[in-house]
Amino acid sequence: MESKKRSQPSWSPPQGSTVPTLHLYNSLTRQKEPFVPQDGKQVKWYGCGPTVYDASHMGHARSYISFDILRRVLTHYFNYDVTYVMNITDIDDKIIKRGRTNYLIEEYIKKTSCPKQVLKDAKEAMEPFECKMAKEENPDKKEMYKNIICKSKAAIETLDGVLNGEKVPIEQLEKPKQGVLVAARDPLCDWLDAQHGHEVSDKSIFSTLTQHWENEYHKDMDSINVLPADVLTRVSEYVPEIVTYVQQIIDNGFAYESNGSVYFSTTKFDSDPDHHYAKLVPEAFGNQAALQEGEGDLSICSLGEKRSQNDFALWKASKPGEPEWDSPWGKGRPGWHIECSVMASSLLGSSMDIHTGGYDLRFPHHDNELAQAEAHYANDNWVRYFLHAGHLTIAGCKMSKSLKNFITIKDALEKYSSRQIRFVFLLHSWKDTLDYSTDTMEIAKAFEKMINEFFLNIKDILRNTPSSGVAAFEKWTSLEINLNEQYLACKTKVHEALCDSIDTKTALDAMRTVVGQCNIYIQERKTAKQTPNRMLLQNIGVYLTKILRIFGAIEGDEPLGFPIAGSTQNGNLxxxxxxxxxxxxxxxxxxxxxxxxxxxxxxxxxxxxxxxxxxxxxxxxxxxxxxxxxxxxxxDKETLLKERELVRKQAEEKQRKKDEAKRKEAEKQAAKEAQKRIPPSEMFRKETDKYSKFDDKGMPTHDASGKELSGKQVKKLTKLYQNQEKLHNEYLKSSRNHGANGDGACAANS
Known part of the structure; x- marks a missing residue:
């Protein structure tokens, strides 16, 4: 027995607990799936980038910031080795149309100085535009067209009225002429393009347009702290690869040439036992409105050119006024959907881990991407996880360039900081619809202020407590033990939330809770005239800073809190x-x-x-x-100046209300005094719209129509008469007393 005691006893490992693992909401299954990359910790990721023909707006920011957050979390929290590829679409129907119309309207304005000609052309342009509105089935677009027509007609009527009135100097016609050119720009652009679009021979207008807006896009992404892609692809640089890719799809039997264009056969693909068309949105199969929008405004094919209405273009034969490249099928340009399939495949191969994009791209764009790539590679797993960011709405309507209801990123940054905009997205699920409004921004600002105040208070405590030596460590009381338990619970909740399809909203809620508990703890220690535990609060502050840095809400390397303007790598301000x-x-x-x-x-x-x-x-x-x-x-200086301005405005408003109340009271008293001066016999005589006859005392006896007043009416008026009589007598008495006092004063002076 004793010899047994002299040897080590047997040991059993603890049972432990189940550790959550990362799950992502996969649009391919419409549910959360365990995230398992195909090659260990390496993650191949392709994201749909912008079509560069206009300014980036907050709807774009919704996708780019949301996926930037996901990318940062996968990289810096879950420690995946992510290769992120993103495209720039610089060949597209919208780009061609915008490039041509910009050019044509600029040329028109240069050459057309006569207001009468502008009026005539604008009136002519309205007819096809009104037909366009009548045919539109999308209610949001229809409403947008209505607004354009309403504003255009108002401007046209103004110019028409000036021209048809008395003879006016030419300089007075300039303003209403410019009003028509601005208000009716869209109808004029469509009209000019229909007449002269095919005549545009300068193809550099397209690259000039896309290079300008791509440059603006990169500036916008820098301004909202979105990390650049590891690899950026442009369609114009991949045309040879697109031609080769399309040929392979033809060779595999899933595409066909027709009149110089190449179309994907959805029927052939979907009937193949190894393939499935419209994986993401099978219920949208055959949706002609969506399919046509995906094909583009300039891509109206001839009757019989496609074998099925559901087929879509891989290669489009170019028409006059469009850019063109050589191909085995004649001069043409790539279809929209094939562009992403080719660029992603060129860099990520026959199967990628993650593909991302906006919710509205699911069908037909992403479903067509999948079909093309799987037809090319003869596989069924080109994308393992498809993630789609929810819409951003404004007043309940989807924010969109085509609907002209967008707020540009630059405009948003005039009112809010990059961090506040990011907090809006962090406080909502990345896959759900988010309504952009003053209310949602105020919630984000309030969260930022709360967390910033916490960081500043922690820094103040750290500055005023010993950082080393014996005094830096104190015995923990029940308060510290309880707070530490809350801190550990926060870390657990954050981890569980991030494992749950990167639920940043729940993670921030947990962080908000622990900040509140820290504030209570600090106040309790302060009430007891004791110093808060430096090390515990520092640990919590550093952890929250780390998570916010992972989310992209904190830039720089400072271990605690938001960076201070003026701090550099060479020194902490x-x-x-x-x-x-x-x-x-x-x-x-x-x-x-x-x-x-x-x-x-x-x-x-x-x-x-x-x-x-x-x-x-x-x-x-x-x-x-x-x-x-x-x-x-x-x-931040700007934050303080805004706060100071707000305090000033509030003080001014308070003083204004006080002055207004004082003025109204003075007016009320003046009116009351003026009312007292009116003898009761005169008070009703001026109301000839109500009464026509009066008795000797000035009391009304008949109404305005000559009808004798009822007893009830007379009783009510008598009461008013008696009240006025009382007030007037008080006035007379006061006047007599004042006069007597004045006489006495005069006698005394004399």
Missing amino acids: EETVMPYLNVLATFRDQTRQTARTLKATEILNLCDNLRDEVLPDLGVRLEDREGEAARVKLE
Whole structure:
């Protein structure tokens, strides 16, 4: 027995607990699936990029920021090795149409100076545009066309009225002429394109347009902190690869040439036992409106050119006024859907892990991408996980360039910071519809303010407590033990949320909860006149900073909190200036205390001015605390200036309301005094619209039509008469007393 005790006992590992694993919502199954990359930790990812013919708007930001967040989480939280490829669509029907119409309208404005000609052309352009509206089935587009027509007609009527009126100087016609050119730009562009689009021979207008807007796109992405793709592809650089790819699909029996174009045979593909057309949205199969929109406005094929209405173009024979490239089928250009299939395949091969894009791209674009690629490779797994970002709506309507109801990213950044915009998306599921409004932005701003105040308060505690040595470590009480449990629970909830299809909303809710618990803890320690535990709060602050940095809400490498403007890789601004600011704050505290003792109001005003006017201009917030030293916080200067302006406006509004109430009260009293001066015998006589006859006392006896008043009416008027009589007598008595007092004063003076 003793020898047994002298050897180590047997050991059993703990049971442990189930650790959640990453699941992603997969549009291919419409449910959350375990994420299993095909090659260990390597993830091959393709994202649909912009069609560059106009400014990037918040609807685009919805996809780009959402997928930027997912990419960062996969890379920096789950430690996957992600290769992210994104395309730029620089060959497309919309680009061709926009390039031509921009050119044609500019040329038209240069050559057409006569207001009468502009009026005639605008009227002529309205007819086909109204026909276009009548045929439109999309209710949102129909409403947009109605608004354009309404504004156009109003501008046309204004110019028409001026031209048909008296003879006016030519300079007075310029403004209404410009009004027509602006309001009726879309009808004029369509009209000009129909007449002269085929005559456009300068193909550089298309590349000039796309290069400009691609450059603007990159600037916008930088401004909202979206990471650049590892590889960026442009359609114009992949035309040879597209031709080869299309030929392979023809060789495999799933495409055919017709009149110089090449079409994908959806019937042949779908009837093949190894393939399935419209995997993402099978219920949309045969939706002609969606299919035609996917083909583009310029791609109206001749009757009989396609074997089936459901077939779509892989290669389009170019018409006059369109860019063109050589191919075995004649000069032409790529179809929209084939572009992504080829570019993604060229870099990621026959099967990728993740493909992303906007929700509205599911059918037909992404379903057609899948069909083309799987027809090319003769496989059924070109994409393993398809992720789609939800719509961004404005006032309940989808934000879209084609609907002209978009807010550009630049416009949004005029009102809100990049971080606030990112918080809006973090506070909502990436796959659900989000309505962009002042209310949703205010929620994001409130979250940012809450978390920033927490970071600033933690920094203040860290600056004012020992950072090393014996004094830096204190015994934990039940308060610290409880807070630490809440902190660990927060980390668990964040991890579970991120495993649950990267649910950032739930993760931020958990972070909000632990911040609230930290604030309660700090207040409890403060009430007990004890110092909060430095190490525990620092750990929590550093963890929250790490998660927000992973989400892309914090830039830079500072371990705690949001970066301070002016900090660089060569130096931390906060560490540099804070000792000096603390000296200033202490001196100001002492000065205020002395000024209070001496009741030196001017000195107190100077101290307030330093806090309210001088320091905010430097990005410094000073918070006075009764019985404690003032708290110093470094903040973003623009944020402080906006806060100061808001306080000023609120104070001005408060004063305005106070002055308004005072004015109304004065008017009320003046009206009351004026009413007293009216003798009761005169009070009704001016109301000839109500009464026609009066008795000797001035009381009405008949109404305006000559009808005698009823007893009930007379009783009511008598009451008013008696009340006025009482008020008037008070006025007369007051006047007599005032006169008597005045006479007495005169007698005394004499």
